[in-house]
Amino acid sequence: xxxxxLHKIGVRxxxxxxxKELPSNGIKEIEIINxxxxxxxxxxxxxxxxxxxxxxxxxxxxxxxxNANITVHGNAGPGAAENxxxxxxxxxxxxxxxxxxxxxxxxxxxxxxTSLRCGxxxxxxxxxxxxxxxxxSGFMAQAGRMVICGDAGEGLGDSLYEAVIYVKGxxxxxxxxxxxxxxxxxxxxxxxxxxxxxGFEHNPxxxxxxxxxxxxxxWNADAEQEY
Amino acid sequence: xxxxxxHEESAGFSSKTIDYIQRASSTGLYEIxxxxxxxxxxxxxxxxxxxxxxxxYPLEGYREKCTTxxxxxxxxxxxxxxxxxxxxxxGMSFGALSANVKEALGTAATNMGTTTTTGDGGMTPEExxxxxxxxxQCLPSRYGFNxxxxxxxxxxxxVIGQGAKPGGGGMLLGQKVNERVxxxxxxxxxxxxxxxxxxxxxTGPDDLAIKVAELREITDWEKPIYIKxxxxxxYNDVKLAxxxxxxVIVVDGMQGxxxxxxxxxxxxxxxxxxxxxxxxxxxxxxxNMIGVVQLIASGGIRTGADVAKALAxxxxxxxxxxxxxxxxxxxSGSYIHDGEHISAQTEYEALGTQAGACHHCHTGLxxxxxxxxxxxxxxRIEPEVGAKHVTNYLKTLTMELTTVARACGKxxxxxxxxxxxxALTLESAAMAKLPLAGTDWxxxxxxxx
Numbered sequence: 001x002x003x004x005x006l007h008k009i010g011v012r013x014x015x016x017x018x019x020k021e022l023p024s025n026g027i028k029e030i031e032i033i034n035x036x037x038x039x040x041x042x043x044x045x046x047x048x049x050x051x052x053x054x055x056x057x058x059x060x061x062x063x064x065x066x067n068a069n070i071t072v073h074g075n076a077g078p079g080a081a082e083n084x085x086x087x088x089x090x091x092x093x094x095x096x097x098x099x100x101x102x103x104x105x106x107x108x109x110x111x112x113x114t115s116l117r118c119g120x121x122x123x124x125x126x127x128x129x130x131x132x133x134x135x136x137s138g139f140m141a142q143a144g145r146m147v148i149c150g151d152a153g154e155g156l157g158d159s160l161y162e163a164v165i166y167v168k169g170x171x172x173x174x175x176x177x178x179x180x181x182x183x184x185x186x187x188x189x190x191x192x193x194x195x196x197x198x199g200f201e202h203n204p205x206x207x208x209x210x211x212x213x214x215x216x217x218x219w220n221a222d223a224e225q226e227y
Numbered sequence: 228x229x230x231x232x233x234h235e236e237s238a239g240f241s242s243k244t245i246d247y248i249q250r251a252s253s254t255g256l257y258e259i260x261x262x263x264x265x266x267x268x269x270x271x272x273x274x275x276x277x278x279x280x281x282x283x284y285p286l287e288g289y290r291e292k293c294t295t296x297x298x299x300x301x302x303x304x305x306x307x308x309x310x311x312x313x314x315x316x317x318g319m320s321f322g323a324l325s326a327n328v329k330e331a332l333g334t335a336a337t338n339m340g341t342t343t344t345t346g347d348g349g350m351t352p353e354e355x356x357x358x359x360x361x362x363x364q365c366l367p368s369r370y371g372f373n374x375x376x377x378x379x380x381x382x383x384x385x386v387i388g389q390g391a392k393p394g395g396g397g398m399l400l401g402q403k404v405n406e407r408v409x410x411x412x413x414x415x416x417x418x419x420x421x422x423x424x425x426x427x428x429x430t431g432p433d434d435l436a437i438k439v440a441e442l443r444e445i446t447d448w449e450k451p452i453y454i455k456x457x458x459x460x461x462y463n464d465v466k467l468a469x470x471x472x473x474x475v476i477v478v479d480g481m482q483g484x485x486x487x488x489x490x491x492x493x494x495x496x497x498x499x500x501x502x503x504x505x506x507x508x509x510x511x512x513x514x515n516m517i518g519v520v521q522l523i524a525s526g527g528i529r530t531g532a533d534v535a536k537a538l539a540x541x542x543x544x545x546x547x548x549x550x551x552x553x554x555x556x557x558x559s560g561s562y563i564h565d566g567e568h569i570s571a572q573t574e575y576e577a578l579g580t581q582a583g584a585c586h587h588c589h590t591g592l593x594x595x596x597x598x599x600x601x602x603x604x605x606x607r608i609e610p611e612v613g614a615k616h617v618t619n620y621l622k623t624l625t626m627e628l629t630t631v632a633r634a635c636g637k638x639x640x641x642x643x644x645x646x647x648x649x650a651l652t653l654e655s656a657a658m659a660k661l662p663l664a665g666t667d668w669x670x671x672x673x674x675x676x
Contacts (some may be wrong), residue, residue, distance in 0.1 A: 004463060015444045041435050044445030060428070060441045064374040079428035081439075101427040104413070120427040121369055123413040140423060142413045159421070162416060165313055211478035217418045218401050219259070 002027045007034035016044045039077065042070055048087075062089045065106065078115075079190060081108045084125055097134065100127045103144065109198045116153075119146045127223055128198040136175065138165050138210070147194045149202055160212035165193050168207050179213040242643040252306030257491060259398065261588025261598060263391055263484040263527060263549060268499045270527065271536040273655030273663065274648050278634035286633035293629040294639040298522045298545050300382060300451020300474040303443070307474075308360060308451055309376065311340025311546070312625045313640060316535055316617075317525050317548035318364045318384060318455070319480075322345025322399050322408040322420070323588065324484030325605035326353045328555060328597055333357030333464050335551075341627070344384060344546070347397050347422055349411050350376040357610075362453065365442065367396060368422035370412040374445060382450050383442055385435075387426075387458025387464075391484025393493040397422035400487055403591040405600045419468070431591065432467040439453075453477050458503030459496075465510035468520075473481035475521045477546060477660070478501040478507045482527025484549040486598055487589035488498040500526035500537075502658035508541030531627020537629070539635075539643035540659060547624075555613045556595035558585050562607040571595055571607075 004014055014032065015158040022030075023046070030159040035041060039058035040053055045068040053061065056074035075093035084103040091099070094112035100105065103125025111117075113131035117139055124143040132150030139155070141163030151169035158175020165178075166187065174180070183204075186216035232578035236242060250258065267322045279285030286293065300307040316336050321329050323346060330353040331665045334344040337359040344362040345354060349371020355361055363380030365372060377383065388394065399408070409416040429438045433468045439452055443495050454468040455477035480500025483492065505523045511517050523536040525546035549557070556619035560575075560582040561568040571582070588598035596607025632640045649664040652655035656663045657670035667673060 012444065012448070015368065017626060019447055040441045040444045043441055044377075048376070059434070059437045063441050064377070064445055066374055078434065078439075081374060082428045083369060083374075097430075098428040102372065104373065123369070140421070140425075161418070177371065216421075217415075219256075219398075221418050 001029040003073040004032050005034050006032050006041065007036060011038050014041065015043060016065060018042060018047070022047045022049060029053070035072075035074070042068070045070075045087075056093070065089060075112070076110075080110075081106075081125075083110065096129070099129075100125050100146075103127070107197060110172065113150065116165055119144070119165075121162070122146070126194055126201070128194050128200065130198070130200055135172075138163060139175065141165070145190055145194060147191055147198075147207070149195075149200055157210045157212070159216060160210075161217075162212065164190075166207040167210060168202055171208070171210070173206060174210065177213050177216045178210050181209045181211050182203075183207065183209050232448050233240055234528050243514030248390065254586060258487050259400070259487050259489055259589050260493070260586045261484070261486050261488075262493075263351040263482050265586075266494055269501050269652065269654045269658055270499060271501060271533045271651045272658060274500070274536050274650055275283060276539070276635060276647050277649060278631075278647075279636040284636050286632055286636060286638060288633050291633060291636055293632050294641075294674045295625055295629060297641070299544060300453075301521070302474045302519050303448065303472065304382075304451040304474050305447075305449045306381075306451075308342060310342065311359070312621065312628075313538060313542075313544035314339070314621055314624050315341050315362075315523065315544055315546045316343040316547035316551055316629075317483075318344035318362070318386065319548055320348045320397075320399070320486070321351045321354065322346070322348040322403060322412070322600070323598055324552075325455060325596065325608065326351055326407075327605055327610050328613060328673075329354040331359070331555060331608060331617060332551060332612040334610065334614035335617035335621060336360070337673050338614065339621045341621065345380075347399070347412075347420075348408065349367070349373070349492040351411075354377055357614075362487060364455075366422065367424065367426045368412075370414075370420070370422070377442070377446060377534045380450060382453060383446065384455050384477065385439065385442070385469075385473075386455045387435075388455070388459070388479070388501075389485065390457050390497055391485035392488045393457030393459045393481075393497045394424060395488060395492050395496070396424040397485075398487040398589070400589050400591070400613075403589075403600045408600060417597065423624050424624040435467070438472040443472075451475055453523070454492070454497045455479060457483075458498045458500065461498070461503045461506035462510045465507045466514060470512070471676060473520060475523060476511075477523040477525060478503050479525030479546075480504070480524075483525060483534065483565050484552070485588075499658065500524060500528070501655060504537060505659050511541075527656065532626040532631065534624055534628045535640070536648060537630040538640055539647050540645060545642065551617050551620065552597050553619045555597050555608060556616070557593070557597045558583050559595050563609065563612050564607065573581075574604075595672070 023082040035055035037056040043063040048067040058077040060079040062070040079094045081089040082101045086106045090109045095114040097116040099107040102121040107126040116134040118133040118137040120139045122141045127146040135153035138153045138157040142161040155175035157178030188204040297313040298309040360383045419492045451474040453475040454473040481497035521543040524542035571594035593599040
């Protein structure tokens with residue numbers, strides 16, 4: 001395992017290492033020590049590898065990740081794993097706002113709670129939250145699945161497109177065009193699959209399904225309401 | 228009572244206003260349309276140049292050299308953008324425009340040694356392959372945004388706002404969301420694409436600085452990062468963009484176009500490009516950032532005169548959207564097929580409009596094939612023909628720009644300066660902080676004599 005001391009090397013050189021050396025040096029396991037809540041750690045990685053960040057991370061940790069499996073052994077700031085394409089990101093602690101924002105693929109697991117707008121504009125990513133999520137989570141979520149093992153704040157799933165949200169705990173309120181729907185066998189399987197991957201033990205039967213009512217899908221530009 | 232009083236239109240409740248009220252009453256919906264503001268606004272038309280004479284020495288118009296080379300992104304990027312002309316093509320999406328149009332724009336930009344810009348929905352191969360230098364937008368929706376295309380880009384434009392709709396998100400109505408557009412944007416086909424008005428992962432200027440840093444980290448500090456703002460509180464916004472680490476700032480005034488936005492945004496939100504540009508330059512001057520952070524002016528730039536005036540006021544470059552669309556055939560009475568001009572009159576009539584007044588980009592039924600995803604209509608723009616027209620247009624503008632610069636005694640278009648300009652109206656003098664023609668009076672700055 002390669003060990004990189006962020007305090008000594010700095011964020012820019014660590015990211016340059018991931019982009020320019022890692023693709024050809026054959027190393028598959030890397031740990032970053034002394035992360036100290038720095039922003040933009042391990043962003044834009046394309047090479048399949050396992051990265052352990054020992055400590056807290058600031059904004060945008062693992063941003064735009066593709067192929068790498070990244071674990072933050074601490075808390076993460078806003079935008080963790082934003083716009084992730086593939087691979088996996090696990091936050092052992094809590095995550096701040098916009099976790100998994102606009103993610104296209106891969107899976108984000110947050111073992112603790114997340115703040116506002118978790119999964120905002122998600123585009124195919126799977127997100128599993130061990131705890132609760134803040135207000136307006138899943139806002140305009142287009143595709144993908146989000147499993148919330150705790151509670152959800154206000155405006156959950158506001159303006160949803162095709163993403164599906166599963167919640168075990170209480171939902172303070174649903175956002176515009178979001179609705180509760182009956183769980184199907186396929187939903188139970190999805191929840192079980194994501195819980196298994198995340199290592200969380202819950203009964204899928206305890207989860208509720210939130211999806212789009214699709215009433216906002218078309219603003220009718222040609223409306224003829226003459227009467 | 229005279230007969231004329233029976234036919235006098237109300238100034239307050241004009242026929243246009245009556246139409247608006249009656250339309251609202253019958254539909255219960257606000258109007259969404261394309262193109263930009265249609266109302267008369269203070270603009271570059273309200274400025275004129277003071278060319279050389281006895282006190283200044285003009286350059287010979289056709290013989291003497293006048294440089295148009297433009298460099299953008301010199302502040303932090305390892306690879307600044309070097310252009311042959313300060314006239315660039317503004318961001319317009321594949322989705323709003325067809326793939327043929329995007330290809331035509333890319334080819335024209337390459338011909339002219341300038342940039343074209345992606346839009347909401349991501350980068351198409353046609354656009355990347357035809358554009359030597361391509362600016363990749365990072366928008367609030369992040370539709371189609373991915374690290375592979377980010378690395379293929381030559382510069383990144385982080386879009387905070389658009390002149391036609393500051394504070395509003397984008398729209399692409401379902402009729403234009405065909406299979407390919409839907410796939411690129413991860414949406415069901417035929418569903419309205421709504422874009423958020425704010426970015427999903429940052430909310431204020433301090434966050435923005437970290438977001439810019441992230442994009443730099445991902446692209447190894449190689450590519451210039453532009454920040455585009457819709458013109459409202461321009462002075463403060465430009466300062467915050469500088470603070471956030473922008474290499475280049477794009478200021479888009481309210482004359483800027485859109486493919487589909489609420490009319491109330493287009494006509495009533497934001498400030499004119501003329502006023503916005505002066506505020507932007509003042510902000511850079513106050514921060515001692517002139518020459519460090521480059522400024523692109525956009526929003527209703529149409530002619531070489533507009534370009535020259537924008538540069539004289541302090542812009543390093545301009546970006547044009549509607550002008551290049553019109554160059555392609557937008558609002559033309561005909562389209563070109565196999566070298567023949569074919570009337571589009573029937574299609575305009577079907578939309579209830581006419582060439583010269585059409586703003587129906589939102590319908591996807593563009594009579595000349597510019598703003599459409601319809602498989603038949605989109606063939607009305609042949610990429611080679613479209614590229615030729617746009618190349619000619621940009622070439623004309625560049626020639627006009629150098630003509631004005633030479634007349635003002637400049638061997639480099641970037642040497643045009645505010646002292647070369649005066650204003651024709653009080654409004655433009657006050658907004659641009661230029662003297663009213665024939666006087667030394669700058670309203671709000673100097674005393675009237």
